Amino acid sequence: MNQTSSAQSDSTAVATPTFAVLQLSGCSGCEVSLLNADVWASQQELVYMPLVLSAEDLPPVDTLLVSGAVYSDDDLHRLQQTAHRARRVVAVGTCALSGGVANLGNRESARRVFLDDTSRRHLPRLLPQLRPVDAVVSVDLYLPGCPPTPRLFEAALKLGEPFEPAKTVCQDCGRIKTRDRPDRLARHSGVAIDPEVCLINQGYLCIGSSTRGGCGAPCTRAGHPCVGCRGPSNGFISRSADEWFAAIKRVFERMTAISREQIDAELRSPGLSLFVFQFADYAGAPRDIEKVL
Numbered sequence: 001m002n003q004t005s006s007a008q009s010d011s012t013a014v015a016t017p018t019f020a021v022l023q024l025s026g027c028s029g030c031e032v033s034l035l036n037a038d039v040w041a042s043q044q045e046l047v048y049m050p051l052v053l054s055a056e057d058l059p060p061v062d063t064l065l066v067s068g069a070v071y072s073d074d075d076l077h078r079l080q081q082t083a084h085r086a087r088r089v090v091a092v093g094t095c096a097l098s099g100g101v102a103n104l105g106n107r108e109s110a111r112r113v114f115l116d117d118t119s120r121r122h123l124p125r126l127l128p129q130l131r132p133v134d135a136v137v138s139v140d141l142y143l144p145g146c147p148p149t150p151r152l153f154e155a156a157l158k159l160g161e162p163f164e165p166a167k168t169v170c171q172d173c174g175r176i177k178t179r180d181r182p183d184r185l186a187r188h189s190g191v192a193i194d195p196e197v198c199l200i201n202q203g204y205l206c207i208g209s210s211t212r213g214g215c216g217a218p219c220t221r222a223g224h225p226c227v228g229c230r231g232p233s234n235g236f237i238s239r240s241a242d243e244w245f246a247a248i249k250r251v252f253e254r255m256t257a258i259s260r261e262q263i264d265a266e267l268r269s270p271g272l273s274l275f276v277f278q279f280a281d282y283a284g285a286p287r288d289i290e291k292v293l
């Protein structure tokens with residue numbers, strides 16, 4: 001390359017986009033998933049992420065990924081101090097969108113146990129109620145999942161091929177729905193799972209039909225019912241938790257002969273209620289569907 005063309009290429013060089021990860025109250029699962037996405041390492045520069053890369057102060061960045069919920073005054077302070085330094089804020093994972101695992105602390109009994117333990121010291125002061133990230137700062141993109149898969153992180157960072165998530169987990173799953181209507185729940189039955197047939201037809205309460213796709217259905221493909229960690233599909237985003245609950249129940253009543261009481265109790269069990277009904281409860285106002293990946 002001659003000197004002229006070298007100078008031209010230097011003057012037109014495009015700066016590598018930068019991103020940072022702000023971790024609020026959560027479990028770190030999102031960060032592990034992000035580290036498993038390998039494309040960003042060559043296409044974007046990570047400038048800050050607790051446990052991986054420290055910095056005295058968060059510099060201005062193109063994209064700020066915020067994981068975890070706003071649970072303590074420390075979370076609130078760090079979010080308010082950093083969000084304005086980013087051109088784009090992405091709320092990542094179920095905790096950031098609807099409380100997720102940290103939401104358990106919102107239950108009165110859990111808070112009482114936690115706060116009554118007088119031997120604890122140096123705790124951040126807990127806020128009266130845990131809030132999602134968009135209750136504090138405006139969010140440009142929502143990335144639900146617990147955690148979002150590496151492919152979803154790449155899509156949020158606009159890496160790789162254009163990505164359009166499937167509308168529901170059922171579309172990702174590929175299991176075939178049959179006319180079999182099981183009359184009892186199959187969990188703990190020990191019966192081998194047919195790898196081709198829908199889990200509902202085999203007696204599992206899978207809520208993939210109303211959960212947004214894009215994860216690739218890793219759970220259902222492996223034989224575990226979807227518990228809805230990606231949150232509601234577009235049709236349910238702005239509906240109330242009760243409407244979503246009723247729609248899920250209708251699917252199970254249509255596809256199985258299991259009693260209404262059993263379905264109701266199962267849906268309210270900790271395993272399913274952890275994700276399914278938080279999302280609607282925590283979105284203060286309906287979220288813009290166009291902003292949800």
Ligand code: SF4
Pocket residue numbers: 169170171173174175176177197198199200206207208209217220225226
């Ligand atoms: S197993 Fe779940 S995700 Fe798969 S087709 Fe059935 S309901 Fe849908």
Ligand code: SF4
Pocket residue numbers: 145146169211212215216217218219220225226227228229230231
């Ligand atoms: S299959 Fe359901 S529970 Fe599993 S990752 Fe996808 S949305 Fe989450």
